[in-house]
Amino acid sequence: MKIGIIVGVLIAAVFAAVVTTSTVTKVVTDNVEAQSGSVIKTSCDASIGPTLPGQTERGSSDITKLDEEQKGIIALIISVGKQRTLSPRAWQVAIQAGMTESKLRNLTFGDRDSLGIFQMRPSMGWGTVAQVTDPPYQVNKFFDVLLAVPDWENMRPGDAAQRVERSGFPDRYHSWEPMAALLVQNEGQIVDVVGCGTSVGSVVPPSQAAAEAIKFALGEQGKPYIWGATGPSSYDCSGLMLRAYESAGIVLPRVSRDQYKAGAMLPVRQAQPGDLLFLATVPSNPATIHHVMMYLGEGKIVEAQQTGVPVHIRDFSFDEAEVVAQAVRPGV
Secondary structure, eight states: OHHHHHHHHHHHHHHHHHHHHHHHHHHHHHHHHHGGGTOOOOSBOTTTOOOOTTOHHHHHHHHHTOOHHHHHHHHHHHHHHHHTTOOHHHHHHHHHHHHHHHSSOOOSOOSTTOBTTTTBOGGGTSOOHHHHTSHHHHHHHHHHHHHTSTTGGGSOHHHHHHHHHOOSOGGGGGGGHHHHHHHHHHTTTOTTSSSBOOOOSSOOOOOHHHHHHHHHHHHTTTOOBOTTOBSSSOBOHHHHHHHHHHTTTOOOOSSHHHHTTSEEEEEGGGOOTTOEEEEESSTTOGGGEEEEEEEEETTEEEEOOBTTBOSEEEEOOTTSTTBOSEEEEETO
């Protein structure tokens, strides 16, 4: 009787592993096939712009402090953005810029002759005094200048805002990133801005190399973790990533801290299947990175985690402790 129960449990476990692996493989295949149809099935809505991991509560808190004038200007920004068929990322950039420059108020004063929501200066060619204090004009003018910024849609929203405003304090635009992303989601009725789902956008979909690397990593499930091991019978975290991408013709450095520098960086919430994610003792300091794993999409990762835990797939949240804010796309 006990033997029968044990065998049954083992069969169930194997079946679950097969189902999980085939599900993840289908996610990868769907992403590759989606490229030809211009539909990007991304892990998170990368056409919106990133929200820093763990900052959702701060964004919600900032929203509760907005008054009616500020809410009205936010509604105007989103409305004009929709009328002009601009991407939600453009709305987010404008909200962050307006909040930084005027706290989203139509001011009649400012530094030198700066006026209005975005502190536009008539003397610098932004328009007449009447124009730069007229909210619809201001919002449209901001968008006009933003659209002229090369590659603005691929910048972090605060950096794009800085390119329009040209402030002497460029980093301050990032302060309102969590709030702006949530406003785009809630007021702009964009589904799942800071969470995960399906998106149509300009993000590069997973490459065939990423698909090959994922296929290799999934095939190594169950092999033991041994520190310093690079296969084929055992792995540590970076050893698994090294061999996975080697199978796709991409050579990575040996250790996780160096792998962090071995590809194109992107906001972690824009990660797609095949991208590398990192954990660090101090997430803002790459020198403290101690773990690397591969994102599979659908809130899953594959990793060689630690001694006593074989290579496996597990659930993953971008809000986990120690998550580094940048993901890395090898071979790009």
